[in-house]
Amino acid sequence: MEELARLAGITVRTLRFYRERKLIPPPRREGRIAWYDDHHLARLRTISALLERGHTLNGIAELAEAFDNGRDVADLLGLGAPTEETPVSLTPEDLADLFGPDATPENLAASMDLGYLGTDGEQIVHISRSLLDASSALVQEGIPLSAVLAAGKRVRDHADALAEIFSDVILTHAPEADPTRMRPLAQRVVEAELSLALDRRMRQDT
Structure with a gap:
């Protein structure tokens, strides 16, 4: 001890x-x-x-x-509702391979704050394969994981606002529409607008 x-x-x-x-x-x-x-x-x-x-x-x-009691980590992290994201089970060794020296207790705590990570017994669970892959790629490009997580928190706030906008539009103008059909349409609008915004920003920075 x-x-x-x-x-x-x-x-x-x-x-x-x-x-x-x-x-x-x-x-x-x-x-x-x-x-x-x-x-x-x-x-x-x-x-x-x-x-x-x-x-x-x-x-x-x-x-x-x-x-320790093996409760559903997906529920603990707010994934009880339907989602298109795929949770990923990881070991501490996996995290070390993905994030190297950035796989620190401090960054783990920040990831848990965001709801990205939970643990299930001896396994670590990330709520989204897409977010995990993108975060790892950004770290490999030289961006500290702490900065990636800080950016993720800011993006989360904007994403929540965008989701509210589309929910209001759909509920107001197409309340009977199938959500599974409307969701990808909203995602396409956001992806296109983000792509155009990145184009504008890149032109400003050059």
């Missing part, structure tokens, strides 16, 4: 407190010996990062309970 606390940068007393609050899963026991592993260390580092970002212990405990 002392070694785990040292690696996590916390006191043994804090570690015991986290264990009592069930913020970390119980250790594997062999007789009177308790064995902790890398998954416990990763959880402790994530807890520290979440606390630094303003999360409460109660909120973290609820998240930990959901993970």
Whole structure:
């Protein structure tokens, strides 16, 4: 326990407190010996990062309970409703391969704040294959993952506003329309407008 606390940068007393609050899963026991592993260390580092970002212990405990009890991660991340996005299960090694040194507890906490990432037992789940691939490609181009996530948060705000615009238009003028038919039409408008906006911005920057 002392070694785990040292690696996590916390006191043994804090570690015991986290264990009592069930913020970390119980250790594997062999007789009177308790064995902790890398998954416990990763959880402790994530807890520290979440606390630094303003999360409460109660909120973290609820998240930990959901993970450890195997509740549906898709529901936890707001994917209970139908979606065209494909969640992706990852291991810590996968994240390291995709993001290299940017796969830090701080960036993990930021991704959880955005609702991009959750965990299911020992697996990490990303809510969208498209977002994961795009984020990884941007990092490989030299953009820090922290900057990608910050941009993602700004895009999320604008995307919510765009979704509201199209929802209002459809509900006002075509309330009986099939949503599965209207959705791709709205997406095509947004994609075309974004493409034109990027064209304009590139001309300004050259």
